[in-house]
Amino acid sequence: MSAVPSGEPLIEIHNLTFSRGSRLIFDRVSLSIPRGKITGIMGPSGTGKTTLLKLIGGQLRPDAGEVWVDGQNVHSLSRSALFALRKRMGMLFQHGALLTDLSVFENVAFPLREHTCLPESMIRDLVLMKLNAVGLRGAHDLHTAELSGGMARRVALARALALDPELVMFDEPFTGQDPMTLGVLVRLIRKLNDALGLSSILVSHDVAETLSIADHLYLLAEGRVIASGTPAAIQADASPWVQQFMQGMADGPVPFHYPAAPLQDDFHLPKVQECDRC
Amino acid sequence: MLSVLGRLGRAVLESLARLGRWFVFMLALLPALPSALLRPRLIVDQLYHLGVLSLQIILVAGAFVGLVLGLQGYSILATYGSAESLGVVVALSLVRELGPVLTALLFAGRAGSALTAELGLMKSTEQLAGMEMMAVDPLKRVVAPRFWAGVITMPLLAALFSLVGVFGGYAIGVGLLGVDSGSYWSQIQSQVDFFDDIVNGVLKSLVFGVAAAWIALFEGYDCVPTAEGVSRATTRTVVNTSLAVLGLDFIMTALMFDV
Numbered sequence: 230m231s232a233v234p235s236g237e238p239l240i241e242i243h244n245l246t247f248s249r250g251s252r253l254i255f256d257r258v259s260l261s262i263p264r265g266k267i268t269g270i271m272g273p274s275g276t277g278k279t280t281l282l283k284l285i286g287g288q289l290r291p292d293a294g295e296v297w298v299d300g301q302n303v304h305s306l307s308r309s310a311l312f313a314l315r316k317r318m319g320m321l322f323q324h325g326a327l328l329t330d331l332s333v334f335e336n337v338a339f340p341l342r343e344h345t346c347l348p349e350s351m352i353r354d355l356v357l358m359k360l361n362a363v364g365l366r367g368a369h370d371l372h373t374a375e376l377s378g379g380m381a382r383r384v385a386l387a388r389a390l391a392l393d394p395e396l397v398m399f400d401e402p403f404t405g406q407d408p409m410t411l412g413v414l415v416r417l418i419r420k421l422n423d424a425l426g427l428s429s430i431l432v433s434h435d436v437a438e439t440l441s442i443a444d445h446l447y448l449l450a451e452g453r454v455i456a457s458g459t460p461a462a463i464q465a466d467a468s469p470w471v472q473q474f475m476q477g478m479a480d481g482p483v484p485f486h487y488p489a490a491p492l493q494d495d496f497h498l499p500k501v502q503e504c505d506r507c
Numbered sequence: 508m509l510s511v512l513g514r515l516g517r518a519v520l521e522s523l524a525r526l527g528r529w530f531v532f533m534l535a536l537l538p539a540l541p542s543a544l545l546r547p548r549l550i551v552d553q554l555y556h557l558g559v560l561s562l563q564i565i566l567v568a569g570a571f572v573g574l575v576l577g578l579q580g581y582s583i584l585a586t587y588g589s590a591e592s593l594g595v596v597v598a599l600s601l602v603r604e605l606g607p608v609l610t611a612l613l614f615a616g617r618a619g620s621a622l623t624a625e626l627g628l629m630k631s632t633e634q635l636a637g638m639e640m641m642a643v644d645p646l647k648r649v650v651a652p653r654f655w656a657g658v659i660t661m662p663l664l665a666a667l668f669s670l671v672g673v674f675g676g677y678a679i680g681v682g683l684l685g686v687d688s689g690s691y692w693s694q695i696q697s698q699v700d701f702f703d704d705i706v707n708g709v710l711k712s713l714v715f716g717v718a719a720a721w722i723a724l725f726e727g728y729d730c731v732p733t734a735e736g737v738s739r740a741t742t743r744t745v746v747n748t749s750l751a752v753l754g755l756d757f758i759m760t761a762l763m764f765d766v
Contacts, residue, residue, distance in 0.1 A: 286640050312642035326637030329628075340641045343648070388641075 239264045239396060239428045240285060245294035247277070247284060254280055256452035257294065267422050267429040269443030269460075271436070273474065276449045278432040279323065282398045285430070286320060287311045298396070316344060319389030319397040323404065325381040327373045333360070333384050334369040340391045359387040363417060379410030383417070390421065396428045397421075403435040411435075415442055436475055440464070448474060525729075532725050536646055536654065543651030553656030557618040561664060564617050565610060569601075569668035572609060573675020576600055580676070581684050590684075594691035595698040597676030598669075602699060602708045603764070606669035607661075608756050611715035614661060615748035619723035622653055623744040626727025627737035635728075650724050657720025662712035669708070707763045714759065718751045 238261035245258045254277040262268045270278050283289040285296055287303045296303045301314060327336050337356045341347060347355070360366045363383040368376070376384060382402055389397055399418060403411050419442045422429045433439045439446070440460040448456040448463065448471060456463055456471045464475060473481030492498065543550065580596040626649070629635050635645045673695070680686040699705065723744045730740035 288636060288639060312644075315640055315642040318640065320637070320640040322633045322637055322640075324633060326633040328634055328637075329632070340643070343641070343643045392641075 237264055238262060239299055240430075241297040242285075243295045243297070245284065245296065246292045247280065247289065247294075248292055253452050255291075255294075258449075258453055259294075260447055260454055260457065262428065262430055263445065264428050265422075265426060266444040267418065267431055267442055269439040269446040270430060270432045270449060271434060271439055271446060271474070272449035272455075274434065277452070278434075278449060279400050281449070282320065282400055282430065282432055285398065286315065286318060316340075316392055317395050319392070319394040321382065321385050321389050321397065321399045321402055323401045325385040327376075327381055327385055327388070329373050331373070332369070333365065333371050333373065333376070336373065336384060337369075337388045337391055340388065344392060355391070356387075359390050360384070362390070362421065363387045364413070377410075379406050379413065382406075382414065386417065386421075390425070393425070394427070396430070398430045398432070400432050401434075402431070403433055403438050411438060418442060436477070450474075528729055529725055532728060533721075536650060536724075539644065539646040539651045540654065542647055543655055546652070549648070549652035550655045550659070553653050554660060557614075557622070557653070557656045558660035558663060561614060561617050561660070562667070564613055565664045565668050566671050568609060568613055569606075569671035570675045572605055572668075573597060573601070573672030573677075574679050576605075576672065577676035577679030577684070581680055581686065590680075590686055591690040592694055593676065593680040593686050594673075595694040597680070598673050598695045598699050599704060601669040601672040602704050604756070604760070606665045606672065607708055607711040607715055608752060610665040610668045610712065611661065611719055611752040612749055614657075614664065614715075614719055615723070615745050615752070618657070618660070619719050619744045619748050620741045622657070622720070622723040623727040623730070623741045624737055626650070626653075626724060627730040627732070627740050630728070630730065631732035631734075631737060650728065654720045654724055657723070658713065658716040661716030661719065662709050665708065665712040665715075703764075707759075710763075711756065711759050714755055715752050718755060719748045722748045722751060 240262035242258060242260050245255050246253075247255045258281075270281060272278055280289060284291055285298065285303065287296075287306070290304055298314060299317070301310070303311065303314070306314060328339060331339065334356055337359050338352050341352050341355060345352075357366050357369065360369055363386050365380060365383055365387065368380065368384075373381065373384070386397075386402075402414050402418065406414060415438050418429060418431065421427065431439060431443060440463075443460055446457060446460055446463050447454055450470065456466050456468065458466070463471060466472070470482040472478070489495070576597045577593065580593050580600075581590055584590045584592055584596065626635075629645075629649070635649070638645045638648060677688075677691055681688045681691055726740040726744045726747070730736045
């Protein structure tokens with residue numbers, strides 16, 4: 230199944246092929262990310278969701294295919310043009326990627342200090358506004374080591390928003406969060422996307438949370454797009470693969486076992502007839 | 508036999524790939540160096556971390572080396588009745604060789620390993636990738652200031668090492684063994700040449716500074732971003748810097764001092 234999201238796309242990916250060593254991660258993948266919406270990218274671990282974000286951000290180079298962001302072919306840009314494009318992108322890394330030698334305030338101020346010549350008073354106001362948006366204005370003096378996992382991700386989100394980007398990429402924002410923090414993050418991503426007019430890409434394998442906020446979804450597996458559409462359409466999709474992923478079933482089209490030699494070989498057992506029920 | 512050849516081939520290929528990455532790192536860092544000079548605050552921060560925090564080990568080591576030189580020098584010189592030359596033996600040993608070389612070796616252990624571990628951890632916690640995505644070049648923002656700080660710090664630390672060593676030799680020679688204080692200083696004043704000895708010593712330190720900072724930063728930047736990878740990179744920094752310093756010292760000594 231493949232459905233094209235409505236609205237003018239911000240990102241268009243054409244026939245993207247990427248491999249690591251001998252392992253093919255993407256095999257001629259094509260998809261588009263609409264403007265002003267939250268697009269969820271879902272799939273089992275190891276399908277290349279984070280790799281896709283790195284390809285969009287120009288941190289990795291594809292073997293073949295093109296990634297167009299706002300009309301610019303990311304991998305044909307010069308380094309300075311790529312950096313100019315990245316100023317319009319924000320990325321929330323899986324573990325925050327906060328600079329550990331800086332305070333919360335300085336982390337959020339970092340992109341402002343690097344890319345603008347704003348006076349200190351204005352930087353202070355902007356940083357406190359961004360921190361207020363994620364509910365951590367009162368934590369601006371804390372050191373990064375004093376933050377919980379959820380707080381660190383919210384600080385990273387404030388930092389990703391510091392330069393008022395048009396696109397924010399969230400890499401597994403919900404992983405390892407307690408239910409309360411998870412709820413906070415879900416609401417925050419939706420609220421900020423709508424209030425700031427962002428376009429968001431949400432990479433996750435947390436089904437319920439992603440379904441609750443995404444406007445459009447892509448399901449990736451085995452190097453290709455297995456399904457795409459609105460959350461309702463994906464849930465209604467009867468394909469065994471989609472059902473296995475959405476229901477969290479251990480076995481199905483994606484086998485439970487990693488490809489391995491026959492059991493008899495590994496355990497040095499005599500050849501026996503396979504049981505029908507196994 | 509085939510597996511041995513295979514392993515050998517793999518090792519050669521890995522070494523060549525590593526050499527290639529080393530050159531790529533060098534070519535990428537060179538253009539980043541001038542712009543780092545425009546942000547002296549970043550360099551000053553690193554001068555503190557690499558220089559000021561290394562002072563303790565440098566000063567203590569310098570003092571002990573001076574004390575030992577005083578003892579050894581006196582016992583040998585006294586045999587030939589020239590104990591009054593103790594000052595010049597201590598000073599020349601320190602300024603020409605021991606100051607720059609031992610400082611560089613201590614720097615590799617104290618500051619070089621810290622640089623590698625810091626960069627390696629920044630890499631493994633995606634801080635460098637995060638900077639890239641914020642359109643900030645980590646080579647300009649993180650690596651170049653540390654490189655300059657290493658180059659600036661090394662001659663200063665070596666000078667302090669030698670200075671404290673000379674006083675250590677004085678304490679033993681004059682204070683304990685009865686060498687004449689006037690002879691100690693006047694021999695140094697007359698025999699230690701500013702250009703031949705001190706400038707050459709400073710040049711050595713500068714070259715060691717470049718080598719030590721370069722190796723430490725490359726190892727950190729190039730490391731496998733895992734706990735084991737950072738640990739291996741830190742070890743490689745200390746070993747490679749020590750070998751590079753000793754090799755460079757031999758070459759420079761042969762070129763500088765007409766032996």
